[in-house]
Amino acid sequence: MSSYTAADDRELCRRLAENYPAEAVRVRVPAEKIDRFNKIIEAYDNLALVSTVDAAAGELICWVTPDLRPLLLKLLEKLRFPQIIE
Numbered sequence: 565m566s567s568y569t570a571a572d573d574r575e576l577c578r579r580l581a582e583n584y585p586a587e588a589v590r591v592r593v594p595a596e597k598i599d600r601f602n603k604i605i606e607a608y609d610n611l612a613l614v615s616t617v618d619a620a621a622g623e624l625i626c627w628v629t630p631d632l633r634p635l636l637l638k639l640l641e642k643l644r645f646p647q648i649i650e
Contacts, residue, residue, distance in 0.1 A: 587628060590625050591624050604639075
């Protein structure tokens with residue numbers, strides 16, 4: 565029996581983001597600001613669900629419905645620290 569690892573979880577997030585690009589916005593934030601970023605997103609009535617892909621690198625995926633994607637992108641532009649990964 566194989567065990568599920570954090571690396572498996574990271575790979576799953578990456579594959580889902582590739583297969584569902586309209587629902588995934590990849591961002592990079594300083595590692596020490598991951599929690600703060602998540603709380604900001606939650607404060608906007610759960611605008612998106614934030615998944616950590618690589619905590620050390622600060623790589624996150626914001627899962628968002630297609631109709632809320634423009635609002636999320638606008639918010640990300642206003643914040644100073646997240647960098648959108650194309």
